[in-house]
Amino acid sequence: GVTIKRLPPYSPDLNPIEHLWSLIKHLLRRHYPELYLIQPGEMARKNVGAVTHC
DSSP: OOOOOOOOOOOGGGOHHHHHHHHHHHHHHHHOGGGGTSOHHHHHHHHGGGOOOO
């Protein structure tokens, strides 16, 4: 037989890494607001040359 294990519902406020990501995003917004003014596609086009290997 197969035993099915149910996972608890997603709860970001109980996940410590979510608090860390929130802090990082807050600090980035405060110190580098220009990152949030550029559209993602524009940012990707500007930085595609920075990739030197995959």
